[in-house]
Amino acid sequence: MKLDSSHRPWLIGTVVTIALAGVVYAIHAASAIECPRGDSAVGLVFGVLAAACLLFAWLLSARKRVLLLRVGTLTWWMRGHLWLGFLALPLALFHGAFAFGGPLTTVLMVLLIVIVVSGILGAALQHALPGVMTAQVPREHTYEQLDRMRWNLRQEAYELVVAACGPGVETEAERAALEAFAGHPPHEPKKITTVEGHQTLKEAYTLRVVPYLRGIENGASPLADSTQAVMFFDDLRPRLGPSLHPVASDLADICDEARQMVRQSRLHLWLHGWLWIHVPLSMALIVLMFVHAIMALYY
């Protein structure tokens, strides 16, 4: 989520709440005979407030399950999730008087810290990366479609090369792979007139383009880097007849799109990968928080 001026009321509210809580805690700590405790009246209030903040933050995932329920926009819920989730940490620290306590409360505090830190990291990533993706991936696809789009690129490249150079033993493996994926053979021209440089193009396709598009040597391939890719195709063109230059340009274009897909995948992972830590730990925290509350009240 973009952290812009629309967050100002939440930011002010959070800062003011932390300040007030800090003052209350300081007064409480100063007046306490021993160290302030979580089971004192003030400590309990902090604990309840922290639990309420965490529950509200957790409710975002429940809210997403009922997308059509008109109980506030998801934007509003997301802002609440961010700021109240963050606020839960200082309140929990005040609740426990900056001590982790026994094993259960230690686990709770560690979980909360990891969750808040991962949340801050996630918020920062989601603030910055959408713009990066917009700039770096102009030919963006739906993430779920990326695998299919890669196959489409492979098929497009194959058909381009075969249309220009004709099929051969070099392209047989790729043809078989494409046929196995699509369930039908790729389109091939009936008649080919051999032109100058066709063997060179075929070799470049088989040795460089296909492995890159298949993802075998993503990092190692010169085509993985845009500058090296430009150099590769600039080097290739003079060795081809003029009629094959547009084919080389199209291949360069295909490789560029494949590079954008790789970049998109990577950025997508950064955008959403942290949730693999944040969400399960949040679930565990909520469960353990209830266990802690019940145990504290019972004993």
Next chain:
Amino acid sequence: MAKAMLPVDLPSRPGDESLSSEELLKISIFDGLKVANLERYPGAVVLRRYRPGEVVCRQGDAGWTAFYILKTEDLLALREAQAAAGRSAESLADIRARAEQLHAGTLAAKTLTESHPHLAAMDTHAKHRKADEVSSDPELAKLLRAAAEAEALRAKAVVSLAIPSRSAARGGSGFWARTMHGLFGLRRREARPSQRYIPIDGPVDLEAENPVAVLHEGELFGEMSCINRYPRSATVRVTAECYMIEMLRNILELLQKNKAFNEQMNTIYRRRVLNSHLRSLPIFNEVNEEFLHQLAQRVQLVEKQPGEVIFEQGAPSDCLYVIRIGMVKVTQKGPGGERVLAYRARGEYVGEIGLMRDEPRMATCVALDHPEGEGEKKRRAGRVELIRVDRDDFFDVVNRFPDIRAKVEAVIAERLRPDEGPAAPRTTLSSRFDDLGLMQGQKLMLIDLDRCTRCDECVRACAATHVDGKTRLLREGPRFGHYLVPASCRQCLDPVCMIGCPVGSIHKGGNGQIVIEDWCIGCEICAKQCPYEAINMHPLAAGDKAEGETVDVSQQAAVCDQCSSLNGVASCVYACPHDAAIRVDARSFFAGIQT
């Protein structure tokens, strides 16, 4: 839509008779035609015999012919001529007996029309009931029964429309979906206007709640398929043994130039279409049957070719036009040039503003059919049919019925709204803005890519909001600056998707949203016409089809309706957690932005 090539000859089936030109001229609709004209198209017309239960055409099938149900009188004339030539195998005595009975019934119906026009307008069952009620007047009861029996004898086929069951909750029938639906009523159907009648390619309109009607002798159907090659708009099943003339477009065009044919068809329209069509119009909902019948006698059916001007801006306002078939483009000249104000479709009316305000026409109205396109998309334009209600008749209606006056005034107020009417703002923006057609977007969906985390909650919300569980939003499309313009209905100022629907199932809803009704036959015309790929074809599961129907409507068009039945913002926007999805009026939103 399956593209059908015009065959040289009509395909043959058992019981067909190929008639000579001389024999065709014995049939009343061919009166006045020349033998030479008919002989120019050998094989383009055939007499077919149908038995009860046989299906003449099916809803959604490709069609390129029109059908005329032969009248008993025509059959008699034909058989007598054939008998004179020693050809007929059919008993002339039976046909004569039936013709005499029908003649007596026709005379009774004529007398009834003169003496009790509102009773004459009743359907067969109502006439029978009325006859029982007026037993104290034996003469009237006899007339009613004779007319009803003649009508029943002339009834030859039923025309029906398959509408997928409206009550069945489609998409998501699991425990969770059912519970959520029960608790919150989340999934919903699109907001539906109160459309009572469905126009089809025949001489009747079908009631939306029970889309079945009877076809009688002497009626023509399938003209739109024949002229425009639209898919068949309904299924026609024979109920009584009859003969039908099936003809290709060239024959139908010959007939349309024939005065006698046109008069006959006008009479049928007047009797059947106008009654139901006028009644189906929201403005005439309050009018009683008797007045409506009188009105139907006075209005005129007007036919215009695409591109033909119906009335010019500044011309005297002398009538109201109700659109029966086709579209009307409303344009207005102003200081900045000519601009399109609106497109009006079947069932809507034009010319009411000038009448009510007693002013000259404020806009020009032009008859319009779908774009002819190029290459494979090239189509032949069809005609536009209008019902003309003269000024005096119009004021007769609005003065007698204050509710109707209020409704018309409400429509005028709506049409003159600042964002839709002539005062709507104009904005000149970059050429890319024009190239992407963004100026069309009244509720253009935009996704701010600098905010969007690609979480797809918008797509999920869209799918969740529709009862079929299928999304109307694809998060793919062109970029305009840092905005993505996804494939979703943008509520165009110029909604070309509405042009050419053969069954009138696509129209504008009360909030200006595009609505596709349940009786869509899946012909894909709207999807192909939409320049922004915002209309998707969704395959129908077996359970979505109407019970007992064998018709093969395998898919239906689906379009974003801007969640108009939910209060407030569209679900896609409401469900975006990152404030990235917005719906805007593109002209004001992008005003001044050069991208």
